[in-house]
Amino acid sequence: MKRLFSRAAMLLAVAVTAFTFTSCNDDNDGDKKFSELQGSYELATVDKDNGGSTVNKLSLTITPTWVDAEKLPTVDISAMMGYPAGSMVIGLKDMTDMVEPLLANFVKKALVGLNLNQDGTLGATYHEFISQGNLGADFMAPKFAEVVSVFPGENDPLPADALQYYTKDHKIYFGVSKAFLNTIDESLCAMIDGMLAEDKTLPIVSTDKLFALPLRYTEADGVLKVYLDRATLVPFASLLPLLGELDLGIDLEDIVTKLIANTSELEIAIYLKRTL
Numbered sequence: 001m002k003r004l005f006s007r008a009a010m011l012l013a014v015a016v017t018a019f020t021f022t023s024c025n026d027d028n029d030g031d032k033k034f035s036e037l038q039g040s041y042e043l044a045t046v047d048k049d050n051g052g053s054t055v056n057k058l059s060l061t062i063t064p065t066w067v068d069a070e071k072l073p074t075v076d077i078s079a080m081m082g083y084p085a086g087s088m089v090i091g092l093k094d095m096t097d098m099v100e101p102l103l104a105n106f107v108k109k110a111l112v113g114l115n116l117n118q119d120g121t122l123g124a125t126y127h128e129f130i131s132q133g134n135l136g137a138d139f140m141a142p143k144f145a146e147v148v149s150v151f152p153g154e155n156d157p158l159p160a161d162a163l164q165y166y167t168k169d170h171k172i173y174f175g176v177s178k179a180f181l182n183t184i185d186e187s188l189c190a191m192i193d194g195m196l197a198e199d200k201t202l203p204i205v206s207t208d209k210l211f212a213l214p215l216r217y218t219e220a221d222g223v224l225k226v227y228l229d230r231a232t233l234v235p236f237a238s239l240l241p242l243l244g245e246l247d248l249g250i251d252l253e254d255i256v257t258k259l260i261a262n263t264s265e266l267e268i269a270i271y272l273k274r275t276l
Contacts, residue, residue: 035167037217037224040276041114043107044223048100058271060104062096065265069093073258080250081136092258102139107270109144114272122163122174124151135250164210172217172226175210201235227269234260 043059066072075095078088090098115123127144152160162180166173181188193206205212217226237260240253259266 035116035120035165035172037165037167037172037219038116038118039274041116041224041272042275043111044271044273046223046271056101056104058101058104060100060107060270061267062100062103063265063267063269064093064096064259064263066093067262067264072262075251075255075258077250080139082134092255092262095255096259106139106142109142112148113275116165120164120166121161122151122165125149126151166212167217170216170218171214173205173212173214175212178209178211181211199235199238201238203232203235222273224272224274225269226272227267230260230263230266233266 045057045059046061048056048058048061072092074089074091076086076089077095078085081088110126110129112125112127117123125148127146128149130143130145132138132143151158159177159180162177164175164177166175178189181192189211192204192211196202196204196206203214205214214232215226215228216232217224219225237257240256
């Protein structure tokens with residue numbers, strides 16, 4: 001079970017997301033395209049000026065628009081780095097500037113290729129993440145298996161149709177199958193539906209078959225940009241207290257709360273280019 005969740009988390013992070021849209025597509029038959037985005041992809045890089053003398057080439061970017069860049073709060077990352085509380089406190093902008101290349105490096109080392117299949121399922125080739133048992137080490141210098149893993153693979157604990165995608169109105173929806181979730185816990189779908197009924201601001205779509213989350217995308221000069229924007233992120237603030245139950249080595253609730261409060265816009269984007 002632990003391996004199943006690890007595998008699922010890896011694929012969802014690599015694909016930037018968790019998931020799909022509302023109902024079956026009537027156009028998904030014969031030679032008709034399921035989506036204009038169907039195809040095979042690999043990571044693309046974009047130039048990102050860090051404000052200094054160098055330009056980073058990144059496949060993942062974090063772009064905040066600060067309300068007041070001169071009056072940003074600080075965050076404590078001491079525990080994550082293995083230091084006593086209060087010994088490593090940095091500005092919010094400095095933290096995002098540090099996190100961006102680290103996350104980009106993680107994605108670069110993890111993802112080999114991504115397939116958006118004609119039948120609406122997802123496929124991927126990737127290097128499996130190897131935890132070092134320390135969040136700081138895992139984040140600063142992540143390790144991955146040398147062998148390239150394939151999803152879906154032979155005897156894979158995650159079913160081929162567990163993860164799906166859909167596109168509509170310039171959004172791509174990544175979805176998790178309810179049938180798959182029911183194999184984990186029969187009460188899980190009911191619990192999520194109850195949460196969505198209680199908080200209707202959450203941008204998650206519940207259908208007969210899927211739970212879904214939309215991401216925006218643009219395509220230009222052969223590069224597909226898929227991104228999470230601030231408007232999609234903000235409603236999830238109501239779930240932040242749940243993060244307090246996780247031993248992450250950092251107060252993620254505090255960091256995300258400050259990030260939302262001090263930005264007017266925010267994009268977390270991944271960049272892909274077609275190979276087929």
